[in-house]
Amino acid sequence: MKAIASDRYGSAENLALRDVDVPRIGAGEVLVEVHAAGVDPGVWIMMTGRPLAVRLASGIRRPRNPVLGRAVAGVVSAVGDGVTRFRPGDEVYGTAESGTFAQFTRARERRLARMPANLTFDQAAAVPISAVTALKAVKDARVRAGQRVLVIGAGGGVGSYAVQLVKQRGALPTGVCGPSKVSLVRSLGAVEVIDYSQREIDSSGVHHHAIIDTAGNRPLSLLRRVITPDGVIALVGGGHAKGAVLGGFGRQMAAPLISPFGRARLAGVTAREHHADLDELTRLLEAGEITPVVGRTYELAEAADAMRYLEEGHATGKIIVSVRR
Ligand SMILES: NC(=O)c1ccc[n+]([C@@H]2O[C@H](COP(=O)([O-])OP(=O)(O)OC[C@H]3O[C@@H](n4cnc5c(N)ncnc54)[C@H](OP(=O)(O)O)[C@@H]3O)[C@@H](O)[C@H]2O)c1
Numbered sequence: 001m002k003a004i005a006s007d008r009y010g011s012a013e014n015l016a017l018r019d020v021d022v023p024r025i026g027a028g029e030v031l032v033e034v035h036a037a038g039v040d041p042g043v044w045i046m047m048t049g050r051p052l053a054v055r056l057a058s059g060i061r062r063p064r065n066p067v068l069g070r071a072v073a074g075v076v077s078a079v080g081d082g083v084t085r086f087r088p089g090d091e092v093y094g095t096a097e098s099g100t101f102a103q104f105t106r107a108r109e110r111r112l113a114r115m116p117a118n119l120t121f122d123q124a125a126a127v128p129i130s131a132v133t134a135l136k137a138v139k140d141a142r143v144r145a146g147q148r149v150l151v152i153g154a155g156g157g158v159g160s161y162a163v164q165l166v167k168q169r170g171a172l173p174t175g176v177c178g179p180s181k182v183s184l185v186r187s188l189g190a191v192e193v194i195d196y197s198q199r200e201i202d203s204s205g206v207h208h209h210a211i212i213d214t215a216g217n218r219p220l221s222l223l224r225r226v227i228t229p230d231g232v233i234a235l236v237g238g239g240h241a242k243g244a245v246l247g248g249f250g251r252q253m254a255a256p257l258i259s260p261f262g263r264a265r266l267a268g269v270t271a272r273e274h275h276a277d278l279d280e281l282t283r284l285l286e287a288g289e290i291t292p293v294v295g296r297t298y299e300l301a302e303a304a305d306a307m308r309y310l311e312e313g314h315a316t317g318k319i320i321v322s323v324r325r
Contacts (some may be wrong), residue, residue: 003102004303004321005066009049012307017300020067023098023106026062030107035121037100038071039298039306039319040129040157041237046070047307051249059140067099069321073109073115073124073281083109091115093124095273097184101303101321113278115207117287119292120218126157128317131281133236133271134161134212138169141234145170150201150226153214154190155181158236160317162212163188166291174208176201176215181316184293202226203316212236216251220262225262233293236269293317299325 001022006014025031029095047068049055058064074092076086086092086109094112096105139156143149149166153159154175166173167189174192175185185193195200201218207228216238223233238251252268259266273279284290295316298306300323310319 001103002300003067004300005062005068005099005101006047007066007298008062008067009047012047012304012311015047015068015304015307017303020102022104022241023082025078025106028083028109029080029088029097030076030083030092031078032072032074032096032105032107032111032112033072033077033324034072034100034105035103035322035324036073036125036131037069037102037323038125038127039303039310039321040071041310042070043068043130044307044310048291053249058199064098065097068107068307069100069102069103070095071125071128071130072100072105073119073121073127074105074323076196077104079109079187085109086112091121091124092129094275094278095128100125101300101323103300103323110275111273113275115280116282116296118286118288121324122294122297122320122322123292125320126294127281127285128273129319130157131161131290132273132277133158133269134165135277135281136271137162137212137214137234137236137269140166140269141212143169143171143210147171147209148174148206150174150176150208150211151214152176152201152211152218153216153237154185154188154193155216155317156315157318158214159212160184160188160293162214162236163190165284166212168277168284168289171209174206177312178316184316188293194261207231210234215306220251220258220266224263229263231264231306232267233264234267234269294320296320
């Protein structure tokens with residue numbers, strides 16, 4: 001099968017379209033024919049091997065799995081022993097184990113869900129990592145109806161869902177984004193939009209009940225200036241290019257330790273990959289309460305360009321690699 005692969009950590013220049021073996025599935029696993037794959041900062045981390053801490057899981061000197069990509073939408077091709085929820089022909093989405101920038105991928109049954117009936121494969125591949133993370137952030141931030149919630153990075157992969165999920169809970173999202181995304185963020189339901197090229201988040205004197213920070217590039221002292229004393233600051237992203245060893249994870253891991261020393265509660269958000277969250281999102285997607293924002297779509301052979309665009313750090317909504325057009 002065709003796949004985008006690299007045998008070493010580094011830049012997008014290393015990525016090449018290659019012929020590799022179709023993955024073999026074991027018990028509890030599903031072989032999925034990939035129609036579309038999601039692109040997110042986690043893929044960049046696997047491509048570069050940075051921050052270095054991730055190599056403990058992905059391979060110290062070189063990636064154990066040369067094929068990139070985790071989020072997938074596609075069609076079940078075969079199922080392993082013990083798989084009960086799917087059979088060949090089912091349309092599914094979720095996260096995979098063997099790389100999704102490929103014609104086939106291997107996924108654990110528990111990390112897959114039935115695909116929402118109203119989405120295309122490209123739209124569905126935009127959900128598994130980013131929307132699941134946004135859902136966890138909204139829960140960790142304890143967002144309730146009527147509250148003011150600041151979403152930083154509101155026009156990106158996670159932020160575009162976070163704005164919609166805050167609104168869906170009856171709360172009032174304020175989105176923070178660059179100038180090119182102001183109208184998009186407003187269309188997603190933000191009651192106010194802060195264009196960070198014009199003013200900072202503390203310029204209006206408003207205090208928010210919760211902050212969901214996906215950009216991760218403002219000091220905690222600034223975030224604490226704009227939160228109510230009993231509010232929650234949900235730390236999602238930490239600027240994936242920063243810090244050689246822990247990168248953005250450092251701040252999230254430290255959150256429980258530093259939380260008691262200062263205004264508001266800090267919550268380091270860690271999304272889990274389980275079909276229960278996807279099932280919850282499927283209901284919201286099919287009810288039209290949230291919609292994926294697919295900003296750019298690339299063909300499989302153009303995956304390196306998709307990674308370069310992601311690396312610029314200003315993606316609009318989700319970036320998708322459309323494998324089967
Ligand atoms: N904790 C977890 O489990 C988890 C899971 C998934 C992702 N993440 C992390 O979450 C972060 C965001 O992921 P993503 O998929 O949403 O990335 P993304 O699609 O690249 O979006 C990032 C967004 O931040 C905006 N941005 C950049 N600088 C900004 C600034 N100074 N202020 C406000 N917004 C700014 C960018 O566009 P504009 O500048 O044009 O507005 C872009 O839309 C990453 O660090 C990722 O590693 C964490």
